[in-house]
Amino acid sequence: MISFPPALLNGYRNFMGGRYQDQRDRYRVLAEQGQKPNTLVVACCDSRAAPEMIFDSIPGELFVVRNVANMVPPYEPDGQYHSTSAALEFAVQALRVQDIIVMGHGRCGGIRAALDPNAEPLSPGDFIGKWMNLVAPAAEQIQGNANMTPGERQTALERISIRNSIANLRTFPCVKILEERGKLRIHGAWFDISNGELWLMDPKTQDFSRLDVEAAA
Amino acid sequence: MISFPPALLNGYRNFMGGRYQDQRDRYRVLAEQGQKPNTLVVACCDSRAAPEMIFDSIPGELFVVRNVANMVPPYEPDGQYHSTSAALEFAVQALRVQDIIVMGHGRCGGIRAALDPNAEPLSPGDFIGKWMNLVAPAAEQIQGNANMTPGERQTALERISIRNSIANLRTFPCVKILEERGKLRIHGAWFDISNGELWLMDPKTQDFSRLDVEAAA
Amino acid sequence: MISFPPALLNGYRNFMGGRYQDQRDRYRVLAEQGQKPNTLVVACCDSRAAPEMIFDSIPGELFVVRNVANMVPPYEPDGQYHSTSAALEFAVQALRVQDIIVMGHGRCGGIRAALDPNAEPLSPGDFIGKWMNLVAPAAEQIQGNANMTPGERQTALERISIRNSIANLRTFPCVKILEERGKLRIHGAWFDISNGELWLMDPKTQDFSRLDVEAAA
Amino acid sequence: MISFPPALLNGYRNFMGGRYQDQRDRYRVLAEQGQKPNTLVVACCDSRAAPEMIFDSIPGELFVVRNVANMVPPYEPDGQYHSTSAALEFAVQALRVQDIIVMGHGRCGGIRAALDPNAEPLSPGDFIGKWMNLVAPAAEQIQGNANMTPGERQTALERISIRNSIANLRTFPCVKILEERGKLRIHGAWFDISNGELWLMDPKTQDFSRLDVEAAA
Known part of the structure; x- marks a missing residue:
């Protein structure tokens, strides 16, 4: 059975x-x-933020890595298992995607854990704790800013983390080279679960602004 | 712009x-x-095998990790970044999911790479090569069986890899304990991209058999 | 009486x-x-896999050889009694069948015996042991693959054995010549006793895939 | 395709x-x-004489060997492949059938070939010629009897061959012993294709007589 x-x-x-x-x-x-997706999406495992739903995509359209808090670690060619780096390498080198989207979202549990000064390990292995170390310096700084509300700190770190992952993406030689040659574009996006809004990052200013669906039509 | x-x-x-x-x-x-998903799905990044599509799921239903070849590494509490282990820990300990599904699929590019004796690193970091080392012994054995067709070797390794990931899941103390207490169930599934069939693993024999949609109704 | x-x-x-x-x-x-069957079926003696039932055939339609594990030995013009080779010769040369089907099935007792490392002779003559030697090398290789379940090893060898028999068929000069001239077609088929599925072998890839009864209509 | x-x-x-x-x-x-047939049928490959049709049998009922002219060779534990002996051994020793039926039929092409003084090899391997050597002495004697019509000679040899196979069956030690102990029964039967009649052999006289369907009811 x-x-x-x-x-x-x-x-x-x-x-x-x-x-x-x-x-x-x-x-x-x-x-x-075989699959020929044009786009790699680095998204969060969160059950409310599946990229295929948000982009109403069809089979074969999006190659999707999902980890907690949609993060990309820096380039570390050290012989260890690197789940996200392997997916990134496969998407860029084997599938030759043209666009990479780092897609965050509001109310992210991983970011919340990174911001919680009293967070305890979820298990003796403390895998979440170590994983969220990828944004630890930024988290620590935001934590100390008592002038921002908890909600503001959370949203701020969610967006800082997207920029952080984009910076890490560019530490991969293949990404850096292809982007410089105009063969690859990198985008930041942030989805607001509470109201369905999609915020896109301006590549120059790195600010996020709400996509106006009507205006973009 | x-x-x-x-x-x-x-x-x-x-x-x-x-x-x-x-x-x-x-x-x-x-x-x-907040999200309260009952199910963690470990799925592949493949653009043709999004769990939300295959299970026609609604927002909040599935917590989804996606890496190349839907693999779970063994428990390694070593201080490194472990993307999949962090997601697993978060799903089991923080979200208290009741079911974990390791979901493979046919024509998996990662499995194909693992079976290719002439595969060369996709980049100097060789992240895919290292990541697929998780199934290297099984891949090597299957590779040597010239009596099986390439398609049969591929399907065989896709299923072996699911069982391998399930075995690795059980090296995580929290998974092992909760499963033993009947609080957590682990499932293997395999999706056939070519015809939409879903094959489920029998927990006893570990064989996969096609789900009869009519009979299951 | x-x-x-x-x-x-x-x-x-x-x-x-x-x-x-x-x-x-x-x-x-x-x-x-006199009989004028168009088709020779090489089938197993198994009581659950009679070709006349599975193909709902009428009298005169199928010329049927049945031996344990539906095997064809290689061409051996040596003066011994060769039951299967004689039937093959009669079907091809005297009856001029146009199609030969090597038809295996799941849960085959002969294949199971071939895969059992502890199998002992059933009688001092050990006829089954010798007969199953026809697939001994393939059986030995599959036996050694502990990553596959017993059920997977069984199915794999059942299909390998069909391909093996088809290869042996082609060692008969009359078969080889007639097939090359387009006068004779060779097919592989596998019947799943548990659910009635019929799987057909693709002549190019030699992979087996389930016949979709609706689609084939 | x-x-x-x-x-x-x-x-x-x-x-x-x-x-x-x-x-x-x-x-x-x-x-x-697993299968648990009570009966082994040794039948001919002939497309008009499938035992499952003639006995209107259900799946799992009959374990069926089919070769040209439904013959059983004598016990020859010599290390060669023996298709029919292997099936016999499997049926008797592994499946423990209780009845063995050697079932011949009218208009048998193999018997006709054995009776044809001008028969030429069907192929250089002459597999039919060698296989029919199993009844060569009897065939030669009948051939010389010009007082019988060709039809009578054919029917006579068909029945002689059944008795011959039954005698060969008893050269297998396991058959002989089990029959002597009353654990195994051996039957001869002959099917008339032209009118559907079934003739059964009297175990004592070894004569064949037509089964009266009404009387047997």
Whole structure:
């Protein structure tokens, strides 16, 4: 007896009866010819921020890495397992994506943990603690700013972290070179779960501003 | 000027005009009360195998880690950044998910790379090569079996890798303990991109068998 | 007193009262004019995998060799009795069949015996042991792969054995020549006893894929 | 593209929509628990004489060896491949069948070949010629009897061959011992393709007589 979650079995049935039917030929071609996504999205594991939903994407469109707080570590060619770096390398070098989107979101649990001065390890391995060290210096500075509200500190660090990941992206030689040659574009985005707003980062000023859906149409 | 990919801007407009409208209240509640997903899915970055599509899931339902070849490394409490282990820890300890699904798929590029005896590093860092070392012994053994077709070797390793990740999951003390107490269930699944079939792993035999959508109804 | 099995006597009565009535004229013509089957099926003796059932065939349609594990030995013109080679020769040269199907199935006891490292001879003659030597090298290799489940090893060898038999078929000069001239086609098939699925071998890749009954309609 | 014979594809569809539906549970149980046939049938490859049709049998009922002219060679523990002996050994020793039926039929092409004084090898390997050597002495004697019609000579040799195979069966130590202990019964049967009659051999006199379906009811 396989105790697969019933809600997911129902969902799969809906998929097979609905979306799969619409995309049957596309799936077959994607299987035969391989995937050719144009875009790599680095997104958060958060259950409320799936890029495929937010961008209403079709199969084969987005190559998606998801880790806690949508982070990219710096280039560390050291022989260790690097999940995110491996995905990045595969997307850029093997799939030759043209766009990389680092996509954060509001109310991020990982960022909240990084900002919590009393956070205790979730387990003896303290994997979240170590992972969030990637933004520790920025988190510490924001933490100390009592003039900002907790909500402001959270949003600020979410955006700082996106910029941080973009800076780390550029420590990868292949990314740096391809971007300089105009073969690769890097974008920052931030999704507001509470109201569905998408905020895009201006590549020059690095400010985030709300996308005006009507105006962009 | 923000050069965000136009196809994604279109997709976002569709989302805002469609799905977001349907789920507006749900998003608001999810923002206010936080996410409470029951299920962690460890999935591949592949653009053809997004769990949210395959399970037709709603916002807040699935906490999703995505890395190349949907792998879980073994428990290594060593002070390094461990993206997947951090997500696992967060899902199990902070979100208290009840089900973990390791979800592989056919035609996986990472598995293909692991099986290619002539594979060369994609970049000097060779991140994919190192990452796929997680299944290197099994890959080497399958590679040597010339009686199997390339397609059979690929499918075999995709499934071996799922079992390997499930075994690694159980090296995490929190997973092991909770599973033993009946608080956490671990599942293996494999999605066939070419025809939409979902194959589930029998927890006893560890064999995969195709889900009969009609029979499961 | 003839102690013929009563269940078979009952079955024969059903046949005479049913199917034979429907096919009475056909049987008479087949007796007078001789059989002209288009297809040779090499099938297993297994009681669950009779080709006439699976293909719902009519009298005169299939010329059927059945041995343990549906195997074809290589061409050995050595003066010994060769049951399967004789049937093959008769089908190809005397009956001029146009199609040869090597038809394996799941849960094959012969294949299981070939994979059992502790298998002991069933009798001092060890006929099964010798017969299964036809797939011994492949069996040994698969046996050594502890990463595959027993079920996966079994299925893998069942399919390898079909390909092996097809390769052996082509060592018969008459088969080789007729196939090259387009007068004879060779097919691999695998029947899943547990759910009735029929898997067909792609002649190019030699992979097996499930026949979609609806799509093939 | 798989060029599987369309007639067989149609037949398989009929099977899946008909008989398989009726026997679905039986197939599943047979897969899970293994086959347990009570009867081994040694039958001819002839397309007009499938035992499952003639005995209207259900899946799992008959373990069936089929070779040209439904013959059993004598016990020869010599290290060669012996297809029929292997099947016999498996049926008797592993499956522990209780009945063995050697089932011949009228208009048998193998018997006809054995009786043809001008028969030439069908191929340089002459596999049929060698295989039919199993009844060569009897065939030669009948051939010389010009007082019998060709039809009578054919029927006579078909029945002699059945008795010959039954005698060969008893050269297998396991068969001989089990039959002597009353654990195994051996039967001769002959099917008349032209009119559907089944003739059974009297174990004492070794004569064949037509089964009276009404009387046997």
